[in-house]
Amino acid sequence: MIAAVDAGDTAWMLAATALVLLMTPALGLFYCGLVREKNTLNTFMMSLAALAVATVAWALVGYSLAFDEGNGFVGGLDHALLQGVGFEPREGSTIPHLLFMAFQATFCIVTVALVSGAVVERMRFGAFLVFAGLWSIAVYAVLAHWAFGGGWLMENGTLDFAGGVAVEMGSGFSALAAALVVGARKDHGRQALLPHNAVYVLVGAGLLWFGWFGFNGGSGFSTGNAGVLAFVNTLLAPACTLVAWFALDLLRGRQVTAIGAATAIIVGCVAITPAGGYVSPGWAMALGALAALPSYAVIVWRPRTRVDETLDVLAAHGTAGLTGILFIGFFAQRSWNGVADGLVYGDAGTLLWQVVAAVVTPAYAFGATYLLLRLVGGLMPLRASDRDQALGMDVVQHGEEAYASGEGAILIGPDGAVEKRVLVPEPA
């Protein structure tokens, strides 16, 4: 049965798509505040690169591999180049197929941008562009097919409302692999590498939360109950994570930190992402508070290792997404979601497939990303040299500075008075 296009649903989904798109530049702001001044633009540009590369890859093949029928592992190519994606509603929804595709594209974009957090301040921009395009196809589209596009997890009943599998665990565990393959920054573990603008981080986190209302609220693809529930839960859960994070900060250091608070907003939004449309508002609040614990633990633990997973994508996204996915298995409630009960409400089968998703997704994301980056690394260098890292990625990779004073800058005429673009001479 193919339902007709519904005006109200379409209107909301148009707005929701724009809200989710905003999350990518918001993430760029969040990330660039967390790095050093000399890498501000490069870090932001990695998010913008996702807007470019992931969108194109999505339209070419990514959407088809994720949402065409295909097999249980990956979709077919019937929608490659957006063939057959038009105004008629996609099966099972009341919005135009074309809009569905665009909404899903914004998810792919922000997920690619998330992974960049693991490799900022040292990965070469060109290598990142290649990696981003391939990753959106080989990792994101595959995981999206499993959880959303009729793949084997979805068929077996894994509940993932808005992307705990593909977006959160997918980015988090890929980030860990990326950090291992690309390697640590030059000064990691030797010098304190501190955030250069905490205000960017806070504004970025706020804009991400704002965009997340479209992300979760739009994942019901309608203005129906599930979307409303997810929308409200997106308000409640991160608020509880913030409160819990404040408490953890107070216990650990006697001070509530601003960057900790920004992190808590992300963790709360991530945790409620898979569960948004499946758990009651009360349980959403419990999930928000609970999700703070494992993510906080990973954030405290990670800097004591040699792994330079720079912006803690694993802790904020991988860990919190995993928490949310497992939480559904216990506390999903048919009286709220109309789909399935969790273990606490009498159905242990739900928990089983949540656990399967929580085991298989990290394994695939980590393994596929590791191999993909090894492949890209075989074709081109992944890392900037120590000297380039010292100068800063902004000047070296983009020929710009985030905070140029203009002092000492001499105009070069359009006739190209300076013939060679030499930055700093290479050592002889």
Added chain:
Amino acid sequence: MGNLGQRANDPHSPRRKTPRRTHEEDERVKLVTAIVRPEKANDVLEALYRAEVRGISISRVQGHGGELDAVETYRGTTVKMTLADKVRFEIAVSEPFVEPTIQALCEGARTGEVGDGKIFVVPLERVVRIRTGETDDLAVTPVGA
């Protein structure tokens, strides 16, 4: 800073090598100014710490020291950046500390490429520690040393 107390009794400390002399002779205080790459500033601080040089001021400056200029483009505007970011260290030390300070600065700041910076040493007419009114080498001797 834990080894400051030890150093007071250390016969090999550069400060204790020379017996006290008259002011006119060589209780002179020098100002060591170094211009270094910003990315080497932390290495310099570490080297100075190891050399037991205390009492440091740093500031961010811009300058030009013969290195090739970076070319940057902002939309249609292409510019040659003739001034590079540098960090300036200012360290007032008594005579026996001048050499260790210079060595630490070179060790910490050198990359071997053009643009590593300069060190300038000038004699100081007078130094006063504001809190106590101590002057000259007493004023640049770290508290507890």
